[in-house]
Amino acid sequence: MAEFGHKHLLGIKGLKAADMEQIFETADEFLGVLNRPIKKVPSLRDVTVANVFFEPSTRTRLSFELAEKRLSADVVNFSASSSSVSKGETLTDTINNILAMKVDMVVLRHPHPGAAHFLSRNVHASIINAGDGTHEHPTQALLDAYSIRRSLGAVEGKKVLIVGDIRHSRVALSNILCLKALGAEVMLCGPATLIPPPVSQLGVLVEWDLDKALEWCDAANMLRVQHERMDMKYFPSAREYSRQFGLTRERLERRGRPLTIMHPGPINRGVEITTEVADHEQSIILEQVENGVAVRMAVLYLLAAQNKN
Amino acid sequence: MKDASSKMILSSDELSVIFHRICCQLIEEHEDFKSSALIGLQPRGVTFARRIQQILKESYGIKDLRYGELDTTFFRDDFRRREAPLNPNQTAIDFLVEDAKVIFLDDVLFTGRSVRAAMDAVLSFGRPARIELVALIDRRFHRDLPVQANIIGKRIDSINEERVVVEWKEQSGKDQVMLTQTPKTDG
Structure with missing residues (x-):
């Protein structure tokens, strides 16, 4: 097997299409493992992973923890609310204290963009970025691309629409970089206040009319409206947002042909997507969650191989 | 693969x-193989296993033969001790292993480590009644683990620097087994 060649996973930027393909092929086998009666392999039995979360997270953390446990790694969890961070400890000190307990890999979620990069330069362990502020969320992008690959057979040449809050979404940036690297076409749609003009430099199309955008695409990723990151009003009301940019059954029927419906979660039902569309047979939202564990297992496995005994 | 060595x-x-x-x-x-299942060990035991399956069906009329292929990559004991990561191969076992007499087929039995990994790996699919091993070539005196085959094609005595290469007509146009001097180890 070709060497993976990366010690950390800090962002999609820096990964080549061949690296992503290697992650996907490894994830295919892990998906098989997850469907066996005994869903565990011993590959990482001599590896200890710390999940360090400075921001609330349920599904990413659960997904990483399950991936680590399915690979037989020892897992420690650390969250900012119960830590010494509130007592003034720096990020490097916090992580070095954890690493002094012989931890090999750190999965980091942090509110500041670039936190994972900073840490990778200052500590010895492998760092996996599980979201740094509004910057990147590489494993989410990889699992989205992997889900498109499984649903549509390939990513290359497919038309993917990303709808909603691009400005505050780390998922959007990582998704755009990932999908473009894999040869997909990407279109963004949402309120003008939530699509910052510089995105055009990433080589994506922008469409303000959701119906036209839906007509164009093979898959639609409906992003969550991130109320918690909004320091001002970006649109008049949730109701108006839903009318303009919410995915409804009527819009789906107007399109008239199958659409792969995605959402990175957690869903604001009735805002970016209606309940009946979220639970629609064309929705792969729960498959995304299942694929997430397999993709994270693949990332952990390939990075651990770089971190030799 | 024909050279002086x-x-x-x-x-x-x-x-x-x-x-x-x-x-x-x-x-x-x-x-009649009613309670038995053939499992080829990825990657190199699979062609051998498919051949045995084909002969059992076509020449000996065995029907309803359960056949699977097992990848042991995630169960190997040399992960994180090699230069490159181990590339997984496909596992295809679409039957219950629980209480079945499982027959592993591999081309070369060398250190026994692959077979140990396979015994671990197959347990993810249930608890077999027993596990047997068929090896086409047994490189005796090289075992790192106490593993022996139940049925052996041919036993050979070789030194560590030698390599056993099993060629198949599906891949190289001819069935044959060669002993070469390449200083590389096999499974």
Whole structure:
């Protein structure tokens, strides 16, 4: 097997299409493992992973923890609310204290963009970025691309629409970089206040009319409206947002042909997507969650191989 | 694979006789294979296993033969001790292993580590009644673990620097087993 060649996973930027393909092929086998009666392999039995979360997270953390446990790694969890961070400890000190307990890999979620990069330069362990502020969320992008690959057979040449809050979404940036690297076409749609003009430099199309955008695409990723990151009003009301940019059954029927419906979660039902569309047979939202564990297992496995005994 | 430092151990005709003998030994033990399952070990045992499956079906009329392929990559004991990560191969077992008599088939039995990993890996699919091993070539005196095959195609004595190369007509146009001097180890 070709060497993976990366010690950390800090962002999609820096990964080549061949690296992503290697992650996907490894994830295919892990998906098989997850469907066996005994869903565990011993590959990482001599590896200890710390999940360090400075921001609330349920599904990413659960997904990483399950991936680590399915690979037989020892897992420690650390969250900012119960830590010494509130007592003034720096990020490097916090992580070095954890690493002094012989931890090999750190999965980091942090509110500041670039936190994972900073840490990778200052500590010895492998760092996996599980979201740094509004910057990147590489494993989410990889699992989205992997889900498109499984649903549509390939990513290359497919038309993917990303709808909603691009400005505050780390998922959007990582998704755009990932999908473009894999040869997909990407279109963004949402309120003008939530699509910052510089995105055009990433080589994506922008469409303000959701119906036209839906007509164009093979898959639609409906992003969550991130109320918690909004320091001002970006649109008049949730109701108006839903009318303009919410995915409804009527819009789906107007399109008239199958659409792969995605959402990175957690869903604001009735805002970016209606309940009946979220639970629609064309929705792969729960498959995304299942694929997430397999993709994270693949990332952990390939990075651990770089971190030799 | 023909150079001055390689010699043929088994020809196509000799291999054919061995395949039939292995099939007869399997039938003697498993009769109609109702409670047994053949499992080829990825990557190199699979072609051998497919050949045995084909002969059992076509020459000996065994019907409803359960057949699977098992990848042991995630169960190997040399992960994180190699330069490059181990590339997984496909596992295809679409039957219940629980209470079945599982027959592993591999081309070369060398250190026994692959077979140990396979025994671990197959347990993810249930608890077999028992596990047997068929090895086309047994490189005796090289075992790192106490693993022995139940049925053996041919036993050979070789030194560590030698390598056993099993060629298949599906891949190289000819069935044959060669012993070469390449300083590389096999499974």
